Amino acid sequence: MERFLNLKEYLEFLKKEGELAVISEEVNPYLEIAEIQRRVIAQKGPALLFTKVAGSPYPLAVNLFGTEKRINIAFGDKCLRIIQQIAALLKDPPLSFKAHLKKGFSLLPRLISLGSKVKSRGKIVLNSEEPSFSTYPITTSWPEDGGPFITLGLVHTEHPLTGAPNLGIYRMQVFNNSETGMHFQLGKGGGYHLFFAKEHGTVLPTNVIIGGPPALFFFSIAPLPENVFEFLLASFLLGKKLKFVHNPFGSLPLFEEAEFVLSGYTDPFTLRKEGPFGDHYGCYSLVHKYPVFKCKRVFKAESPIWTATVVGKPPQEDFYLGNYIQELFSPIFPLIMPSVKDIWAFGETGFHPLAAVQIKERTYKEALTTAFRVLGEGQLALTKVLLVVDIKEDLRNFKAVLRHILERADFREDLYIISNLALDTLDYTGPSLHKGSKMILVGCGKKVRKLPQRVSPFLQEKYLCKPFVSGCLVVEGKPYSKDKEFCKKIAKDPLLLDWPLIFVVDNLEKSLKTSMSFMWSVFTRFEPASDIYASLVSVHRNRLCFKEPIV
Incomplete structure (x- = not known):
């Protein structure tokens, strides 16, 4: 991995x-740039530098990390090796101080260089101005x-209260x-800081960094524990202290290698309607009130470059970043949760709607205990559907995971629906904002059934349907508004008794075009407490028990 200290170094390397791709034709920040990026991502094309954006004197860089190749250029295997070294050190700590030094020697240069340094002067403060957002190449997607x-x-x-820093993308x-x-979302660092600022009757000083080294982008979106500092890890990855400059207009120092720094404060007492916004679940987030960021000063590098991204139906840029982050942190999960072998959140669904965990079940119902632990861990707590397996295959193979579960799950004991919980802010499947339900489905141990693979002629005559995998049937149904009893009826249809799991969709052909289209169609629109039906639901020891088929 090259040690890119700023955005311009990274772009120069990408060009070589x-x-x-450097685009000198004038482009419009309203819809046009976003559509160009979406088409380029679909073709796994290059990063884009627009040098002439209508209405702005500044160039704009997009699609910085939109392929696996650019992810490797930006972060590389060195990042993975460092995480593996840390994991090995934590997993098998040396008994003596001398052995500790010997084992951790390769990390020593980075440990010495950790942190940041604040200077009284620096290049970022040489060009500062009153904010004028209409002159920056800010896009509408x-x-x-x-x-x-x-x-x-x-x-x-x-x-x-503590002065602990946080860096996130909002x-x-x-x-x-x-x-x-x-x-800001309450479950994330900036949201926590705003909460405490409001509790103490004050505004929250805020700097917004545009541009910077890839390492800073990476750790700003990584699912780090609350007290692990993004700037600290970025300096660790770069192998040198991050340089900051004293801010003459505010309390937060200015990151010297930024292209722009928007300096001001976020006001928890001033809320304003925000949205709609086309989001990564493939629908619009609706209009809600959020706090207002008030910019007091803008600091610029020499010949600064603005940056942007586009979110929407996967795969977009965040799909590649999210998958890389999971691969990177996979050695850490077993250290935090000893019964866990691996965890994978499916980017095909937007990550939070669906995840799978591979466990080693050593005691009775340890799979369920582990599931509760996963759902209480950082951003994994936003997971809506959690699949728990003892599979030896790759968790990233969703079809194999689902088939493994369907062969083993006793739905009376292994399907859990937990209602009235917090849901991801961007997920609108629940009864109201932030509220919804979660589902845990366990498939461990010996096989309990043989799965059907083909649709009988009788079924084909009655339903438009097709298997997704063995044991999982996809049925095209009428809109809920036209037949509210459809799912209840097919759950009790004797022709479907052999199929343990049935998904009802509005367009069979589109939903089954690819595994990604199926996962996105189903799990971004599905809320367990309101959208699950069964041939029989009974109560045993105050818990709902479901008999297949599950619809």
Whole structure:
């Protein structure tokens, strides 16, 4: 991995590798740039640098990490090796201090260089101005979006009491030349900081970093524990201290290698309607009130470059980043949760709607205990459907995972639906914002059934249907508004008794076009407490028990 210290170094390297297309024709930040990026991502094309954006004097870089190749260029296997070294050190800590030094020697140069350094002067403060968001190349991605959104701003805040820093990416709808929405979510670092600021009757100082080294982008989206600092890990990966400059207009220092820094504060007492926004679940997030970010000063590098991304139906740029993050942190999961062998969240669904965990079940119902542990761990707590297996195959193979479960699950004991829980802010399948349910399905141990593989002629005459995998049938149904009893009826249809799991979709052909289209169609629209039916539901020891087929 090259040690890119800023965005320009990264773009220059991409250009040499043939991974950057420079576009000198004028393009429009309203819809056009986003559509170009979506088409390029679909073809696994290069990063894009637009040098002439209508209405702005600044160039715009997009699709920075939109292929596995660019992910490897930006972060490389060195990042993976460092995580593996840390995991090995934690898994088998040396008994003596001397042995500890010997085993950790390869990490020593990085450990010494950890942290940051604040200077009184630096290049980022040489060009500063009053905010004027209308002059920056801020994009509008979808026709019904509420306006232009800053989509790749690295939001830097500090805990009002402890001073602990946090860096995260939150969408920011532009309201005027100096104010935006700040889409803080309570379950994430910036949201926690804002909560404590409000508790103490104060605003939250906020810097928004545009551009910077790939390492900083990476750790701003990584699912880190609350007290693990993104700047610290970025300096660890780069092998040197991060340089900051004293901010003459605010309390937070300015990251020196940024292209832009928008400096101001987020006001927890001023809420404003934000949205709609076309999001990564493939639908629009609706209009809700969020706190307002008030920018007081903009600092710029020399010849600065703005950055943006596009979200929507996968695969988009976040799909590749999310998969890489999972691969990277996979050695850490067994150290945090000893009964876990592997965890995989499926980017095909937008990550949070569906995940699988591979466990080693040593005691009775340890699979369920592990599932509860997973659902209480950081951002994994946002998982809506969790599949638990003792499979030896790759968790990334969803068909193999599902087949393994269907051969083993006793739905009376292995299917759990937990209602009235918090749901991901972007998931609208629940009864109201932030509220919904979760599902755990366990498939461990010996096989309990032989799965059907083919659809009988009688079924084909009665339903438009096709298997997704052995034991899982997909049926095209009428819209719920036209037949509210359809799912109940097919759950009790004797012709379907051999199929343990049935999914009802509105378009069979589109849903089964690929595994990705099936997973996206089903799990982004599915809410366990309201959308599960069974041939029989009974109560045993105050718990609902389901008899297949499960619809």
